[in-house]
Amino acid sequence: MSDSNEKLHGIVAYFTDIDGLMAAARKVRDAGYKRWDSYTPFPVHGIDEAMGIKPTILPWIVLVMGLTGLSLGILLQWYTNAFDYVFLISGKPDWSLPANIPVAFEMVIAFSAFTTFLGMLALNKLPHLSNPLHKLESFRRITDDRFAIVVEAADKNFDAGRVRALLGAASAEQVEDCPVDTSRAALPLWFHGLAAIATCLTFIPLAVAFKGRFATSEKPRYHVWPDMDWQRKRKTQTEWEMFPDGRAMRLPVEGTIAQGELRDDFELYFGVDQDSFVPDRVSYDAGAMGPSAEGRPAWLTGFPTAMVVDEALLERGQQRYDIYCSVCHGQQGNGLGSVALRAKALDAQKWGWVDPKSLLADNAKSYSNGEIFHIVSQGVSTMKGYGAQIVPRDRWAIVAYVRALQMTQGINRRELNRLGVDPADLKPVPTIDDVRVSSADAGR
Amino acid sequence: MTISDPNSAIQLGEDPRHRPLLVEGTGEDFGSVTQAVAGISEQPVQQTNKAWVAAFMVSLTLLALLGAMLFHLITTGVGVWGNNNPVYWGWPIVNFVFWVGIGHAGTLISAILFLTRQNWRTGVNRAAEAMTIFAVVCAGMFPGVHIGRVWVAYWLFPLPNQMDMWPNFRSPLLWDVFAVSTYASVSLVFWYMGMIPDLATLRDRASNNIRKIAYGIAAIGWTGSSRHWHRYERAYLLLAALATPLVLSVHSVVSFDFAVSQLPGWHTTIFPPYFVAGAIFSGFAMVLTLMVPARQFFGLKHIITMNHIDVMCRILMATGLLVGYAYSIEFFIAWYGGVQYESFAFVNRAFGNYWWAYWIMVSCNVIFPQIFWSKKMRRNLWVVMLVSITTNIGMWFERFVITVTSLSRDFLPSSWGYFSPTWVDMCMFLGSFGLFFTLFLLFLRFLPTVAMAEVKSIMPQAHGETSNSIHGQGDHDHAPAGGASPAPADRQPS
Numbered sequence: 001m002s003d004s005n006e007k008l009h010g011i012v013a014y015f016t017d018i019d020g021l022m023a024a025a026r027k028v029r030d031a032g033y034k035r036w037d038s039y040t041p042f043p044v045h046g047i048d049e050a051m052g053i054k055p056t057i058l059p060w061i062v063l064v065m066g067l068t069g070l071s072l073g074i075l076l077q078w079y080t081n082a083f084d085y086v087f088l089i090s091g092k093p094d095w096s097l098p099a100n101i102p103v104a105f106e107m108v109i110a111f112s113a114f115t116t117f118l119g120m121l122a123l124n125k126l127p128h129l130s131n132p133l134h135k136l137e138s139f140r141r142i143t144d145d146r147f148a149i150v151v152e153a154a155d156k157n158f159d160a161g162r163v164r165a166l167l168g169a170a171s172a173e174q175v176e177d178c179p180v181d182t183s184r185a186a187l188p189l190w191f192h193g194l195a196a197i198a199t200c201l202t203f204i205p206l207a208v209a210f211k212g213r214f215a216t217s218e219k220p221r222y223h224v225w226p227d228m229d230w231q232r233k234r235k236t237q238t239e240w241e242m243f244p245d246g247r248a249m250r251l252p253v254e255g256t257i258a259q260g261e262l263r264d265d266f267e268l269y270f271g272v273d274q275d276s277f278v279p280d281r282v283s284y285d286a287g288a289m290g291p292s293a294e295g296r297p298a299w300l301t302g303f304p305t306a307m308v309v310d311e312a313l314l315e316r317g318q319q320r321y322d323i324y325c326s327v328c329h330g331q332q333g334n335g336l337g338s339v340a341l342r343a344k345a346l347d348a349q350k351w352g353w354v355d356p357k358s359l360l361a362d363n364a365k366s367y368s369n370g371e372i373f374h375i376v377s378q379g380v381s382t383m384k385g386y387g388a389q390i391v392p393r394d395r396w397a398i399v400a401y402v403r404a405l406q407m408t409q410g411i412n413r414r415e416l417n418r419l420g421v422d423p424a425d426l427k428p429v430p431t432i433d434d435v436r437v438s439s440a441d442a443g444r
Numbered sequence: 445m446t447i448s449d450p451n452s453a454i455q456l457g458e459d460p461r462h463r464p465l466l467v468e469g470t471g472e473d474f475g476s477v478t479q480a481v482a483g484i485s486e487q488p489v490q491q492t493n494k495a496w497v498a499a500f501m502v503s504l505t506l507l508a509l510l511g512a513m514l515f516h517l518i519t520t521g522v523g524v525w526g527n528n529n530p531v532y533w534g535w536p537i538v539n540f541v542f543w544v545g546i547g548h549a550g551t552l553i554s555a556i557l558f559l560t561r562q563n564w565r566t567g568v569n570r571a572a573e574a575m576t577i578f579a580v581v582c583a584g585m586f587p588g589v590h591i592g593r594v595w596v597a598y599w600l601f602p603l604p605n606q607m608d609m610w611p612n613f614r615s616p617l618l619w620d621v622f623a624v625s626t627y628a629s630v631s632l633v634f635w636y637m638g639m640i641p642d643l644a645t646l647r648d649r650a651s652n653n654i655r656k657i658a659y660g661i662a663a664i665g666w667t668g669s670s671r672h673w674h675r676y677e678r679a680y681l682l683l684a685a686l687a688t689p690l691v692l693s694v695h696s697v698v699s700f701d702f703a704v705s706q707l708p709g710w711h712t713t714i715f716p717p718y719f720v721a722g723a724i725f726s727g728f729a730m731v732l733t734l735m736v737p738a739r740q741f742f743g744l745k746h747i748i749t750m751n752h753i754d755v756m757c758r759i760l761m762a763t764g765l766l767v768g769y770a771y772s773i774e775f776f777i778a779w780y781g782g783v784q785y786e787s788f789a790f791v792n793r794a795f796g797n798y799w800w801a802y803w804i805m806v807s808c809n810v811i812f813p814q815i816f817w818s819k820k821m822r823r824n825l826w827v828v829m830l831v832s833i834t835t836n837i838g839m840w841f842e843r844f845v846i847t848v849t850s851l852s853r854d855f856l857p858s859s860w861g862y863f864s865p866t867w868v869d870m871c872m873f874l875g876s877f878g879l880f881f882t883l884f885l886l887f888l889r890f891l892p893t894v895a896m897a898e899v900k901s902i903m904p905q906a907h908g909e910t911s912n913s914i915h916g917q918g919d920h921d922h923a924p925a926g927g928a929s930p931a932p933a934d935r936q937p938s
Contacts, residue, residue, distance in 0.1 A: 018906065041474060041645070042901040043673040056675045062682055080602055080610035089614050102619040102697055106626040109690045113630040113683055117637055120679035124672045127664035134667075140648035142668045143641065145474035145900075225595045 008160060009132040009178040010036075010152040012139065013167035018044055021147040024170035025050040028149060031166060035155035039139075039148040061119045062112050069111025073104035132181040138174060150178065267304035269392050271370030271377075272297050279374065299370030307396050317401030320394045324386055325402075333359035333405035334429050344432065354382045355432050359402055360410035372399045467567075467747055467903055474900050477747065481642075481894045482649055484742045492889070495741050500885045506878020513872045514589060522592050524868040531851045531863040536590040537701075539873050541843040542726070543583035543880075544624060544698055545719070546836075548691055549727020550576025551631055554638070555687035558680075564755055566898040567748045570642075571738065572731050573635040574891070578883040579730070580628045582876045587620075616700035623697035630690055634683050637676075640666050642892035695723040702846065709789035709850030712777065718770035722842060725763035725809070728756050729835035736829050738888055747894050754822045760835065761816040767842075768810035785855055797862060798849045801841050808838020 015021040025038050029052050038047060047053075081087050082095035092099075121127070133139050133150065142148055149172075151163045160177075167175050212222070223229065234240050234248035243250070252258075263269040270278045276298040303309050322331060330336035335358035343353050357364060367375070376395045379385035390398070410429040467477065487493075517524055527534040550572040557565040588597055600621045602611055611618050644666035647659035666672070696716035703715035732753065739748040778790040794802050812834050815821045822828065853860045887893070900906055 038670045039668040040670060040673065041478075041668055042641070042897040042906060043677050044670065044901075045907065047670045048674055051670055053671055053674050056678050058675055058678050059682060076602060077613040081613045085608065085610045087612055087614065089612070092614070096614075099614040102616075102693070102700070103613055103622045105689075105693060106619075106622040106697075109630060109686050109693075110626045113626075113633055113686045113690075116679045116682045116686065117633045120637070120675050121664070123675050124669075126666070126672075129660065129665045131665055131667060134665075143645040143648045143666075144478045225593070227593065 007179055008153040009180045010150045010154075011160060011163045011167065012133070012136065012176050012178050013149045013170065013172035014138055014141075014174045014176075015147040015149070015171070016145075016173050018147065020171045020173075021149065022046060022050050024149050024167060024172065027166060027170055028151060032157055033151055033155050033163075035152040035158075037150055037152075039133075039142045039150065041143055041145060041147075044147070056123060058116065058119050058123060062115050065115035065119075066108050066112035069107040069109075070104055072111070073107030074100060076107075077103060130181065132178055135181055136176065136178055138176065139178075146173075153180075265304065265306055267300055268306045268396070271300050271304075271373035273300065280378070297370075299368040300373070301368045301370065303369060303396060303400070307393065309400055313397050313400055314404055316394065317397030317399070317404075320390060321398050321401045324390060325398065328356035328383075329359055330356075332409050332429060333402065334410060335359070335432050336430065336435060340432060341435065344435065356383075358410075358431060360406060360429060365406050369399050369403070372402060467749075467899060472746065472903070473905060474903070477894075477899055477903070478645060478649075478896055480744060480747060481892055481896050481899075482646055484744075484888070484893060485646060485890050486649065486651070493741050495737075496885060496889060499881065503878050503881035503885055506875050507882045508878070509871055510875025510878050513868055513875055516868065517589055517872070518594055522590070524866060526863060526865040526869050528861075528863075530854065530859050530861045531848055533847050533851060534863055535844075535865050535869040535873060536586045538840065538843045538847050539876060540583050540586035540590075541698055541719075541847075542840045543579045543586070543876065545695065545723035545726040545839060545843075546730045547576045547579035547583060547627075547631070547727065548695060548720070548723035549731050550574070550579075551627075551634065551687050551691040552724055552727065553731070554634060555684040555691060558684045559688060563902045564752055566895055566902055567752050568731060568735055568756075568894075569898070570635075570638065570895045571735060571888075571893055572727075573631065573638065574887045575730060575734060575884060576631050576727075577628070577635055578880050578887075579727075580624065580631060581883065582880050584624060584628060585876065585879070616697065616704045619697045620701055623694045627690060627694045630683075630687060634687055637680065637683065638895055638898075639892060640664065641668065641676075641897040642895060644668065645896055646892060692720055695719040702850075707850050707854055708783070708785040709793065709846065711786075712774060714770055714773055714777070718767070718774075721763050721766040721770060722809075722839060725760065725767055726836060726839035728760045728763065729832040729839070732756055732760065732828055732832035733836060734884065736825055736832075738893070740825075742888065742893065744894060747899060750823055753825070753828055754819070757816045757822040757828060757831075760832070761813045764809055764813035764835070768806075771806065771810065789850060789853070792853050793845060793849050796849065796853065798845065798852070801845050801849070805838050805841040805845050808834040809842060812838075 013024060015024065021038060021040070021044065025047060028036055029050065038044075038051060040047070077100045078095060086094050088094075138146070139148065149167060151158065151167070153160075164175055236249055238248045239246050240248035245251075266272050266274045266276065266278065272278060279297045307313070326337055328335070328337040328339050330340070335356045337356060340356045343349075343355070349355075373395055375383070376390070376398055377385050377387035377392075386395070525534060525536065527536070550569075553565050553572045554569045557569075588594060591597060591600070599605070600611065600618070602613075640663060643659050643663040647656065647663045650656040650659055696719065699715035699719035702710040703712060705711060735748055736753065739745050775790050775794075778786045781787075792798075812831050815827065815831060848863045852863055
């Protein structure tokens with residue numbers, strides 16, 4: 001390249017119609033130039049052949065990215081719905097492809113379309129805002145109604161004189177030189193300052209977010225969206241000075257009975273005769289078998305008239321007994337529940353543990369039904385009451401079942417004689433004292 | 445350029461190899477097309493078309509109404525709408541489907557008509573694509589605010605969050621999120637990419653600095669290089685090929701929102717094609733509604749010609765018949781299927797308490813477009829405007845009928861109800877037109893309304909004297925790899 005060519009970007013020839021352009025393009029192509037191009041307001045047919053443009057690889061890039069979109073679409077749905085957070089929808093399999101087709105399809109299209117657009121820009125090296133050709137006044141008509149061929153000075157065969165002659169001979173409307181753009185389009189100084197300040201400002205939200213994420217604070221977290229977190233209401237168990245008693249919660253009117261809580265059947269609910277004295281928690285003196293006769297409530301000896309004692313009730317009672325009572329009193333009622341055995345293994349008596357009572361003991365047998373009901377409901381000595389957990393009818397079922405246990409388990413020898421049963425036919429019921437538990441079992 | 449009767453070939457069935465001219469008038473050349481289109485956006489502000497200013501003021505007012513309604517809705521809650529038991533999908537979803545349907549014609553014209561080499565599309569495709577994007581903006585807004593707590597709208601997307609939860613990919617509502625957002629973004633890319641060469645034209649004609657900078661950035665340095673055009677055309681073809689299944693998928697997925705449920709009246713397999721036909725129908729109606737006044741006010745009658753309007757009227761009539769066919773098949777299947785609830789749903793649709801909506805729909809969508817069998821009517825702009833507007837009304841009612849009548853009376857008579865919209869419903873719908881028209885009018889005023897480069901490429905001068913082919917941008921797509929260029933049968937090699 002000669003020295004004068006260094007200031008030259010290229011040589012531009014303008015044409016008014018397609019035919020002139022095409023003829024010139026073939027000439028330039030045949031002359032062996034590589035760094036040249038034609039410029040047209042619209043895609044001209046046949047120019048690819050006239051210029052020797054090879055087909056673009058864009059479709060292959062798009063194909064690869066489309067397949068990537070497909071894989072990512074499937075992977076996303078598998079990971080989110082079948083692996084990381086499994087959705088059970090109407091008993092369908094965790095992972096079923098048909099329902100994932102629409103989203104996978106949209107992902108293919110989205111990936112392909114964006115690749116098409118961005119790939120086209122990248123292959124064309126766009127955006128490219130600074131171009132020496134844009135400095136030429138005549139070149140502005142290229143996007144309107146003119147056609148041009150530009151042979152760039154960067155071509156290794158470039159010779160300004162020969163190119164001018166070549167283009168001039170090709171019925172060009174005008175041939176002109178395009179100088180290299182030497183004007184430096186620096187941005188003004190104030191813009192740099194402004195950009196620096198703006199850049200710094202953009203870090204502020206980020207810094208605030210980081211501080212909120214990693215620093216500790218006494219203050220409650222800043223609520224961006226309150227949703228319904230703060231409402232004009234009082235919550236339970238809080239103060240409210242508006243009421244004389246200062247409570248936010250209101251007490252029910254005196255004598256209010258909640259639905260289903262009317263306890264007018266004394267037999268059923270308290271195990272005593274109708275309208276008689278209802279004890280709270282009776283303390284049973286181990287020696288004296290309870291308070292003196294005159295102070296004793298009128299315990300019910302049979303079952304409440306509301307209850308029907310039949311096999312179904314006994315079965316219900318057994319089920320409830322096994323759930324609530326057997327852990328201490330044992331399934332046989334002999335006080336060999338798992339809790340009792342464990343306490344024995346731990347030698348818990350030294351901490352004040354009292355063995356659960358054998359329901360087969362004589363004093364337990366001597367209680368009236370009402371007393372047993374009352375003990376189930378309110379508890380006795382170290383046993384807590386189960387009134388809150390077991391509904392009254394189930395408590396009666398338990399009473400019935402306890403009576404059945406007492407009648408069938410641990411019958412004493414005298415009674416056997418009276419019934420004429422051979423004691424050898426019966427297995428003895430063990431008591432807590434018969435059980436030997438090694439402390440090695442304590443951990444089990 | 446010679447004068448020719450553009451109708452002759454289409455109307456009289458002449459030798460189809462000689463296509464009529466798509467740009468009408470005497471002495472039209474590349475420069476005059478540029479001047480006609482670019483001139484619109486170059487008018488000084490003071491000389492803006494009075495009709496445009498009036499329309500813009502009305503649109504802005506409606507847009508302000510929409511803003512007020514959105515503020516009221518978001519600060520108060522979705523209870524301000526008429527949505528209530530049993531109709532929980534009221535106007536917001538009706539409006540969503542209405543707008544997203546309108547948004548189909550743009551991509552259809554751009555992509556499907558491009559692939560099928562319908563060159564007449566060049567006159568209207570740009571505006572139709574713009575319409576698509578603005579309609580999808582309006583459409584996206586409705587489900588966006590329908591979710592109630594708009595500030596957690598990001599839950600719609602599979603983003604990692606503090607709850608360690610993911611959206612349910614087996615829900616059609618989530619498919620809808622993907623379909624509509626893909627459609628919106630791909631349409632935007634398609635529209636913008638098509639506009640780059642025309643933005644470069646505006647840049648090169650720009651007379652003041654603001655225009656130079658704005659259009660200069662938007663045109664991203666486009667020079668019209670043939671090497672660029674080569675990749676650009678290939679990219680455009682690819683986008684068209686991708687957008688075609690996309691446009692068909694979007695309304696199919698929208699229809700899944702309904703069809704995948706078990707509600708009588710929704711649970712039908714005909715919904716996807718039926719919705720797509722309806723979408724094209726409503727989209728073309730909206731294109732007509734917009735383009736007939738626009739060509740009048742902005743002097744584009746020679747580019748958006750009576751032939752364009754004629755062709756679109758015929759498409760409108762054809763898709764209207766498709767929609768009518770779908771209506772009747774729905775009834776047939778309801779009877780033929782023998783399911784009590786299905787039969788009831790359709791009888792209720794036509795003769796129940798929403799009978800008026802049903803018959804508005806049938807009249808507007810099936811009966812009125814039949815007027816276009818007559819060529820005289822297709823060329824009477826008043827009739828065209830009237831029918832395109834009634835079609836829009838009819839298509840809104842179609843969505844209303846599907847959504848509301850099915851929900852208001854389903855399996856259990858004790859839970860039947862009657863839907864009544866509130867004033868907020870109505871104002872929001874009205875306001876969405878404000879949003880749409882504001883955007884569209886700004887587009888008409890400041891962006892290249894017609895695809896200049898594409899129109900130029902189909903003018904006779906674009907083919908040179910050595911070629912008698914009709915330009916179609918996909919024509920050289922059969923190039924064998926490695927070869928510089930083939931010589932397809934319709935093009936004479938040098």
